[in-house]
Amino acid sequence: MKILYFYQYYATPKGSWGTRVHEFAQEWVKQGHQVQVVTSIYSKSDLKAKKFIEHQKIEGVDVTVINVRIDNKQPTLKRIYTFLAYAVCSIWFALTAKADVVISSSGPITVGIPGLVAHYLRGKKMVFEARDLWPEGAIELGLIKNKTIQKIAYALESRCYKASSLVVGLSIGMRENIQKRFPNTNVIDVTNAANIPLFATPKAFKSKDGLMPKKYAIYTGNIGMVNNSLWLLEAAKILKKRDREDLVILMIGEGQQREIIQENIGKHKLRNLLIWNLMPKEDLVSYVQHAMVSLVPLRGTPVLDTSSPNKFFESLAAGVPVVQNTQGWMKDFLKENEIGFTLNPNDPEELAQTLIQLDSQSEQLDAMGERAKIIAAKKFDKDYLANKMLKAIEEAVR
Numbered sequence: 001m002k003i004l005y006f007y008q009y010y011a012t013p014k015g016s017w018g019t020r021v022h023e024f025a026q027e028w029v030k031q032g033h034q035v036q037v038v039t040s041i042y043s044k045s046d047l048k049a050k051k052f053i054e055h056q057k058i059e060g061v062d063v064t065v066i067n068v069r070i071d072n073k074q075p076t077l078k079r080i081y082t083f084l085a086y087a088v089c090s091i092w093f094a095l096t097a098k099a100d101v102v103i104s105s106s107g108p109i110t111v112g113i114p115g116l117v118a119h120y121l122r123g124k125k126m127v128f129e130a131r132d133l134w135p136e137g138a139i140e141l142g143l144i145k146n147k148t149i150q151k152i153a154y155a156l157e158s159r160c161y162k163a164s165s166l167v168v169g170l171s172i173g174m175r176e177n178i179q180k181r182f183p184n185t186n187v188i189d190v191t192n193a194a195n196i197p198l199f200a201t202p203k204a205f206k207s208k209d210g211l212m213p214k215k216y217a218i219y220t221g222n223i224g225m226v227n228n229s230l231w232l233l234e235a236a237k238i239l240k241k242r243d244r245e246d247l248v249i250l251m252i253g254e255g256q257q258r259e260i261i262q263e264n265i266g267k268h269k270l271r272n273l274l275i276w277n278l279m280p281k282e283d284l285v286s287y288v289q290h291a292m293v294s295l296v297p298l299r300g301t302p303v304l305d306t307s308s309p310n311k312f313f314e315s316l317a318a319g320v321p322v323v324q325n326t327q328g329w330m331k332d333f334l335k336e337n338e339i340g341f342t343l344n345p346n347d348p349e350e351l352a353q354t355l356i357q358l359d360s361q362s363e364q365l366d367a368m369g370e371r372a373k374i375i376a377a378k379k380f381d382k383d384y385l386a387n388k389m390l391k392a393i394e395e396a397v398r
Contacts, residue, residue, distance in 0.1 A: 173306030
């Protein structure tokens, strides 16, 4: 089977971004399928290109790079331009590339455009992979306020679902949301995956900036409004007031609010809040494994209750309990399996108090971590989930 995969944020473990498409494509190639991924240049990826259109072979996967750079720090209009530029350039491959099935992986919702072109103009089977509920999330968070643009975005989303032989939601919550709004859609859930060998294999701890094993909570990813990053800043301030600067909050990433947080670190002389630059996942593993807990914060909005963050799965694979603050499937999953905690997204006092309490409960955390490892290996292994999605695609195409 020839699979044409449109995804704007392709990365390998050498980058600092999710590797789901890379790992799934690798597994499908091993099983004898041909996979061509059409992508662009993301600031957190390891991809580079010298030409505007560049074809690369990465571990058996044909990767076509459209040299349009995307960065979370870009102004909103600039980001919209990069989304549209990628979608327009991708249409050429939608019209010409050999394919039995075409996968469009959002967000943004504009990634659905080349998939729709391949479906309606060439009769190709389409699979739509919903990584988040675009545009609902952007509208709910106030990122898209123009009513006309909202209507266009919703119409595009509806057309993507209706044209697809299969819709893949990245969480149980996404699947339920899509099924409710589009009851005639063939939709399954295939969560984000974890590279179990990478995150579960013990790595030696490398001390940096005075960091001590099991005396810090780690956050990795985008530092911004959607990720509720100021919640971590306020919790660090409270820990300092309580003379608990021995408990550190470590943030590794980039984003719109990084500079604000760094200014506050200097202003309030916070020794217990560290911000490090992005690093390859291969280097990140050690710091995840030796954390007390992993933080997965998001803003308290209904659409984010359906989220499926990479850090959630990777932390569990590393044997680290999760502290998060959504009210959806992650809350239920952590409670059911006793592998983490759900807090109020608007209460940094609760986060600070939780870290203080957990500091004296190392045995409980160790037990939770062991359960997390077992569950992650069973339910979130990249090869298992790659095969789950492949089987559904084959049935849809057939």
